[in-house]
Amino acid sequence: MILELVTLPAKTAPKTAPKTAPKSDAETDAEFTEIVAALTRRGFLGGVAGAGALLGLSACGNDVQGGAAPATSAAPRNLTDAYGTVRLPRNPRRVVALSKAALSTLLDVELTPVGTDEGETQVVLPKYRTTVAGLPTVGAYGAFDIEKIAALRPDLVIAFDTYLDAALYRKLSAIAPTYAVRTSDGVIPWEQASTAFADAVDRNDRLNALKRAYAARLATVKAQYAAELTGCRWEVVQAAAPGTFYRYLPSSDPSAILTALGAKLGNAGAKGPNYWGHELSYETITRQLGAADVILSVAVGSEPLLAQPLWKKLPAARAGHVYTTDLLFPSSYSGALGLLDFIADACAKIRSSR
Template identity: 30%
Template sequence: MRIWSLCAVLASAVVLAACGGSDDDASSAGTTTAAAGAFPVTITDAYGTAKIERPPTRVAAIGFNEQDFVLALGVKPVAIRESLGAFDYLHRKWAPGANDPKPALVGSSEVSLEKVAAARPDLILGVYSFVDETTYGKLAKIAPTVVQPKDAPPGGAPWDQQMLLTGRALGREAQAKRIVADVNARFATARKEHPEFAGKELTVAFESGKSVFSLADDDLRQRFFTDLGFETPKDAGQESISSERLDVLDHDVLVLITDGTRKLSEDELFRRLKVAKEGRVIQVTADSDFAGALGYNSPLSRPFLLDQVVPQLAAAVDGDPATKVPVAQ
């Protein structure tokens, strides 16, 4: 995933936020029960090797979606990454009670090493943190640290790989495997029930400020839809799309997430696109549950979004321009 697209997506919509908590709150938040004999565990990632000697009880989730992966395994982190966007993390529907007790904040666009250290973690998880190797080295001096796998670029690990890596680190690998199997089964059911998705080209685009950009096929948000059978167009992954090049959005389905600044849907050139004229645009606001769930792209948010988006996608590809795409709830 390109760094430009991460920053723009975060600024317009989605990812983590939190309120600072007391030390007592943090202490009670990290209790975990790992599988017998799971430790010690050694994990080698893109930057180094972490040896986790015993079940972690104070987990710092410093990645932009990391909190959900930890929560899916029954663990509440003592520290999390702050939000850069408009989505209200405190009331995200797929993770009720996620921030009770309240975890400490450890930075937004950049991770604060001081704040991480102050949370006294015994494990730092940052598979989706985008930290560089230098920062990783400093974090590893605070506590065992796990980032993206060797074969994945920063921010590029698929959600299921992230889930399994998190499960290993927490001594809950078997549970993580069950979660992955369950979520994948739901997607398989959706593909079976909607064979018309297969082979259709779908673009995820963001309207942020005055800019419009689309996501490449290595972006977690785009992968959500390829997991349903859609294909990523060859011209996806455009950094700055001018009005004269809006044709790069003109494919079978367009998922448009907007902050409302430019009002692209009112642009005459946009209205001329076939995807717009035939009602095959799924448009949502940056602060919506839809955008938030797509941004987290976690084992908790993926099933939630699946229930929201499948009816919209079915309406968009049914071949009838008169069919209106239902609004997500």
């Protein structure tokens, strides 16, 4: 399950679009006509012909999208997304990537997008920050600027379904083919999301190389640090609202990766309707985490939790085996490789302390 942001509540990625009353088709078409007119006046859509084409496309529904010309002369591909069948160009070059996962996956497969949403520079992997800082932005989540997107002349727009409601999806589809990855109420395994975004830009071959690297690294860490992984009791936490924290369930991404490594989870077998469980009060720190040998914590916002007297008395804290990072919730295979390296480093420190 992707965690787009490391702020709480934990179910933050893909984000869930704000709830608004649905507009009628007439209202949507009228609003879109105004946008097309504004874009045409600014020269973004190639004059009357371009505007007419967009208006025609806006009335075609979501069965097969049109929009900008394919990036190559190869025949387009039909894929299924959250809103239906989408006709996507082969080897697109001018992609607008909305979300950390979409952006990170494109950079993983060596395709720099022409634009993204605001705020991604702070949350992408450090190796990508310089590149992302130089990208044009098209507005924040929930307030994307269609004119800015059109001005970038994309041949593809990719996002999660929670980023694009039906009306916005329809408008963007008239500007360029738009692909919205389906989620389950804003939750999707990071591997599935990364594969979907790579497929949308026709670069699954490049992603496959990263998949092999991830599998090989996982096998290496599992074999090299079997004693530390199986001999210690591991926990994953995150500070929540003031006075509370989350103890992540086995279904969370970091816990699932630890399980794949053969690690022993302190709450193995625990289940819940989601992967973060309930907010737990500081008063329960000893009861919840007193048996843990190793604790992994999301770094951002962790200071109040780690400063608690009860926290400092935990065996893991006294032994120096609390490790903080913002890599716990990967959004791409590069992020997952970073998490494996982080866990390997923790295991090496545990081994050296014995």
